[in-house]
Amino acid sequence: MKLNLFWIRVLGIFGILGGLTLFAGDMLFYYDPIIINLWENMGNASDFRIIISGLTALIATWFYLLGLVQIYYALKPTKPVLRNVILICFGAIFTAYGVIHGAFVAIATSAKLATQNDLDINEAIYLASEANNILRLIIYPIFGLLSVLFITQVWKRKTLYPRWIILFFPLIPFLIQSLICNNLSGNIWIIVYGGYLNLILVIFFTASTIALWSRYKEQELKKDPNYVKEIAP
Numbered sequence: 001m002k003l004n005l006f007w008i009r010v011l012g013i014f015g016i017l018g019g020l021t022l023f024a025g026d027m028l029f030y031y032d033p034i035i036i037n038l039w040e041n042m043g044n045a046s047d048f049r050i051i052i053s054g055l056t057a058l059i060a061t062w063f064y065l066l067g068l069v070q071i072y073y074a075l076k077p078t079k080p081v082l083r084n085v086i087l088i089c090f091g092a093i094f095t096a097y098g099v100i101h102g103a104f105v106a107i108a109t110s111a112k113l114a115t116q117n118d119l120d121i122n123e124a125i126y127l128a129s130e131a132n133n134i135l136r137l138i139i140y141p142i143f144g145l146l147s148v149l150f151i152t153q154v155w156k157r158k159t160l161y162p163r164w165i166i167l168f169f170p171l172i173p174f175l176i177q178s179l180i181c182n183n184l185s186g187n188i189w190i191i192v193y194g195g196y197l198n199l200i201l202v203i204f205f206t207a208s209t210i211a212l213w214s215r216y217k218e219q220e221l222k223k224d225p226n227y228v229k230e231i232a233p
Contacts, residue, residue, distance in 0.1 A: 005213065008070060011069050011073075012070050012208055013209070014064075014067045015066070015067020015204075015205030015209075016067075016205045016206055018064035019064075019201040019202035020202060021060040022057065022060035022098070022101055022195075023195040023199060025052075025053040025055075025056030025057060025101055026198060027194065028050070028053035029045060029104060030042065030190055032044065033187065036187075036190055038190070038193075038194060039121050042112070043112050047112075050108045053105070060097065060101070060198075061094060061095060061097065061099075064094035064097060064098070067094075068094060071087065073160070074208065074212055075153070075159050077158055078158050078159055082149060082158075085145075086150055089142050089145055092142050096135065097197070099135065100135050100136060103135060106132075107128040107132060110127075110128050143170075147171040150169060154166055154169075160212060161208070161212075165211050170200045173196075173200040177196055180192065180196075181196065
């Protein structure tokens with residue numbers, strides 16, 4: 001499919017919407033204006049909030065996968081094998097975002113039952129939490145491989161991305177998560193820490209859309225014979 005500037009924008013917006021949708025799902029689980037304990041907040045969440053939060057996992061995954069087409073466009077100059085590996089890694093991670101968030105419904109339900117029946121909340125959520133952690137462990141090696149390949153190809157100028165996109169690639173904010181969140185408190189901490197992994201994808205897709213928007217305009221300008229004539233020696 002040939003992508004014009006309109007579709008580059010739209011696909012980037014879908015990626016951004018994926019992050020915002022799942023961020024909203026995080027807040028439905030975690031946010032409370034008074035309590036800053038995430039497990040307690042999940043235990044106090046209404047049935048409606050838990051159900052809607054689970055639904056956001058599916059919708060956000062669809063949005064993320066639509067955003068993946070934008071990344072495909074940016075990787076067109078890359079060797080096919082490397083491009084396919086990078087796209088598969090991105091796709092696996094975007095899918096995992098939805099699966100892992102959906103699995104949080106079990107944690108929220110366990111926390112809610114513990115709160116309602118005056119049980120130890122940490123013991124109640126232990127099994128669901130461990131299962132969730134295992135899902136995350138499976139994704140980390142994929143994320144590591146993606147980071148090496150993506151950053152290498154961008155740095156070598158083998159993609160349509162400028163080098164500055166590396167600063168907004170999820171690896172950088174992921175590595176400084178503790179540095180950022182440890183300096184926050186109260187409601188701001190809940191918002192940033194609770195939705196951090198989706199916020200970094202909002203940032204990435206925003207940067208990706210801006211970068212490709214500018215690159216597309218540059219390429220179209222270079223097709224103009226007058227432009228070529230002006231810069232020719």
